[in-house]
Amino acid sequence: xxxxxxxxxxxxxxxxxxxxxxxxxxxxxxxxxxxxxxxxxxxxxxxxxxxxxxxxxxxxxxxxxxxxxxxxxxxxxxxxxxxxxxxxxxxxxxxxxxxxxxxxxxxxxxxxxxxxxxxxxxxxxxxxxxxxxxxxxxxxxxxxxxxxxxxxxxxxxxxxxxxxxxxxxxxxxxxxxxxxxxxxxxxxxxxxxxxxxxxxxxxxxxxxxxxxxxxxxxxxxxxxxxxxxxxxxxxxxxxxxxxxxxxxxxxxxxxx
Amino acid sequence: xxxxxxxxxxxxxxxxxxxxxxxxxxxxxxxxxxxxxxxxxxxxxxxxxxxxxxxxxxxxxxxxxxxxxxxxxxxxxxxxxxxxxxxxxxxxxxxxxxxxxxxxxxxxxxxxxxxxxxxxxxxxxxxxxxxxxxxxxxxxxxxxxxxxxxxxxxxxxxxxxxxxxxxxxxxxxxxxxxxxxxxxxxxxxxxxxxxxxxxxxxxxxxxxxxxxxxxxxxxxxxxxxxxxxxxxxxxxxxxxxxxxxxxxxxxxxxxxxxxxxxxxxxxxxxxxxxxxxxxxxxxxxxxxxxxxxxxxxxxxxxxxxxxxxxxxxxxxxxxxxxxxxxxxxxxxxxxxxxxxxxxxxxxxxxxxxxxxxxxxxxxxxxxxxxxxxxxxxxxxxxxxxxxxxxxxx
Numbered sequence: 081x082x083x084x085x086x087x088x089x090x091x092x093x094x095x096x097x098x099x100x101x102x103x104x105x106x107x108x109x110x111x112x113x114x115x116x117x118x119x120x121x122x123x124x125x126x127x128x129x130x131x132x133x134x135x136x137x138x139x140x141x142x143x144x145x146x147x148x149x150x151x152x153x154x155x156x157x158x159x160x161x162x163x164x165x166x167x168x169x170x171x172x173x174x175x176x177x178x179x180x181x182x183x184x185x186x187x188x189x190x191x192x193x194x195x196x197x198x199x200x201x202x203x204x205x206x207x208x209x210x211x212x213x214x215x216x217x218x219x220x221x222x223x224x225x226x227x228x229x230x231x232x233x234x235x236x237x238x239x240x241x242x243x244x245x246x247x248x249x250x251x252x253x254x255x256x257x258x259x260x261x262x263x264x265x266x267x268x269x270x271x272x273x274x275x276x277x278x279x280x281x282x283x284x285x286x287x288x289x290x291x292x293x294x295x296x297x298x299x300x301x302x303x304x305x306x307x308x309x310x311x312x313x314x315x316x317x318x319x320x321x322x323x324x325x326x327x328x329x330x331x332x333x334x335x336x
Numbered sequence: 337x338x339x340x341x342x343x344x345x346x347x348x349x350x351x352x353x354x355x356x357x358x359x360x361x362x363x364x365x366x367x368x369x370x371x372x373x374x375x376x377x378x379x380x381x382x383x384x385x386x387x388x389x390x391x392x393x394x395x396x397x398x399x400x401x402x403x404x405x406x407x408x409x410x411x412x413x414x415x416x417x418x419x420x421x422x423x424x425x426x427x428x429x430x431x432x433x434x435x436x437x438x439x440x441x442x443x444x445x446x447x448x449x450x451x452x453x454x455x456x457x458x459x460x461x462x463x464x465x466x467x468x469x470x471x472x473x474x475x476x477x478x479x480x481x482x483x484x485x486x487x488x489x490x491x492x493x494x495x496x497x498x499x500x501x502x503x504x505x506x507x508x509x510x511x512x513x514x515x516x517x518x519x520x521x522x523x524x525x526x527x528x529x530x531x532x533x534x535x536x537x538x539x540x541x542x543x544x545x546x547x548x549x550x551x552x553x554x555x556x557x558x559x560x561x562x563x564x565x566x567x568x569x570x571x572x573x574x575x576x577x578x579x580x581x582x583x584x585x586x587x588x589x590x591x592x593x594x595x596x597x598x599x600x601x602x603x604x605x606x607x608x609x610x611x612x613x614x615x616x617x618x619x620x621x622x623x624x625x626x627x628x629x630x631x632x633x634x635x636x637x638x639x640x641x642x643x644x645x646x647x648x649x650x651x652x653x654x655x656x657x658x659x660x661x662x663x664x665x666x667x668x669x670x671x672x673x674x675x676x677x678x679x680x681x682x683x684x685x686x687x688x689x690x691x692x693x694x695x696x697x698x699x700x701x702x703x704x705x706x707x708x709x710x711x712x713x714x715x716x717x718x719x720x721x722x723x724x725x726x727x728x729x
Binding site: 133135140150182183184185186207208212230233235236237260 | 517617
């Protein structure tokens with residue numbers, strides 16, 4: 081069984097904090113350290129960001145960390161090399177989040193194969209549309225037991241949410257608001273109405289809420305309505321400000 | 337066989353809509369409505385009336401006598417430079433602003449490189465009384481000050497793109513991010529035949545007025561609707577798409593796309609995407625783009641800001657791959673010389689983009705009875721500073 085399914089199905093009441101970070105930031109070789117520290121601190125799942133030159137769904141924080149990571153020398157090959165022994169020390173689900181072009185250039189099948197070898201459990205590719213995935217890549221992902229995670233937003237119609245639920249295998253990434261990553265003005269009625277609406281749909285896949293979660297308060301609000309919540313930009317800001325040694329402190333500030 | 341788009345939004349293997357889910361409702365709304373809206377008689381009427389009375393169409397098809405004598409062939413110039421705002425860009429912005437109104441949008445965003453599309457968008461927003469936000473790379477803002485001033489005079493807000501290389505591709509990213517942040521009331525007027533389906537097709541259809549006019553104008557002058565060649569420069573490719581459109585499936589008409597070689601195709605400072613590019617995804621479209629082996633998009637270079645884009649539209653990727661169009665790369669120097677030659681021989685100062693197309697005559701021999709139509713996509717006023725510097729005028 082894929083680690084994502086294991087994790088999200090175990091103890092059905094347990095909530096999960098997932099953290100996104102850009103691989104290769106702040107320093108090229110921080111990747112493994114950050115992953116290990118996140119697990120130790122109580123994080124339930126990690127999204128490893130494969131940096132891209134043109135991250136069009138991301139706000140300024142992740143843009144800047146991506147630019148810096150690429151400057152530091154991060155490439156797909158380097159990332160796979162950094163992760164090759166990660167399963168010796170880390171047990172929680174690991175997901176790679178990246179834009180489609182670098183994965184396409186590596187070769188989708190080769191990329192999935194490598195993920196399988198390393199022990200990566202899933203991929204989040206925001207600009208790989210659902211229909212293209214279904215028509216061209218689904219069988220490859222399935223061959224290597226890599227879960228492809230799809231996004232829904234407040235603008236996604238009910239029918240489309242059902243459709244995305246029907247083709248999803250691990251969890252649904254619920255984008256909290258119409259925005260790029262890194263906006264942090266808290267959740268108002270619009271968000272909670274949307275969270276409730278989706279929660280009431282009784283989807284077969286658990287939902288994990290991301291975008292706009294930055295502190296204990298927004299985390300607590302999100303997990304009221306979903307299985308878990310994802311923090312990205314706020315963690316990267318913490319890395320910039322307090323360095324790689326501060327991970328445990330940051331995670332505790334979110335969880336407690 | 338057709339070289340036009342198929343029902344799934346692809347030209348051959350190129351095109352599609354590689355967009356994050358956040359953009360799906362917007363792009364889907366457009367995809368479901370654009371053909372229907374464009375076919376409405378009232379839309380057509382309004383579009384054509386504005387093209388005639390506001391843009392000044394039809395643009396002349398001018399027989400360039402002295403240039404023809406020099407190169408011993410029949411050269412016609414399609415004078416898009418005479419349009420209001422000085423280039424072909426306005427054909428598309430007129431069409432899209434009418435589309436935006438039909439879709440009930442009241443806020444317009446656009447990207448711009450040199451500022452021509454930004455000015456054309458600001459112009460139609462002023463015309464329709466709609467809010468206009470133009471994203472422009474910080475570096476381009478500094479080097480295209482007059483166009484920034486024009487946009488401001490027209491009432492637009494110009495927002496600097498501070499990310500990445502701070503040029504056109506980053507301005508496009510910023511416009512896309514704005515659209516993600518404003519999914520309900522906003523229409524994104526893309527300036528070229530790039531972006532997710534249906535943009536490449538919609539923009540090509542709005543620009544198709546160019547080849548439609550070439551057909552009847554040539555009939556009047558040469559007794560045939562078919563030129564032997566149509567030549568146009570390609571950055572993203574909207575003026576070429578317009579000039580080629582009605583000839584795409586008529587292989588008796590040869591198509592020549594001229595790209596910017598910059599300082600030389602292999603100099604490391606070039607925008608010749610067909611030669612240097614590889615298949616991949618840029619701005620929501622599968623096409624040819626300049627990138628590292630690792631799939632990071634690289635920065636192009638051309639003396640012409642309008643050709644300074646690391647991709648080409650999917651139509652052009654298909655025209656290249658299928659061999660339907662011949663692709664030629666022209667250096668900065670050769671383009672500048674061709675531009676100056678048009679000034680001296682015909683009394684027309686071309687945009688440097690268009691000068692690339694004009695340079696075809698030094699690079700390819702045509703027969704004396706060949707009819708060669710060149711898309712003179714824009715006028716050179718905006719480029720005076722570059723001409724002055726280059727020729728030490």
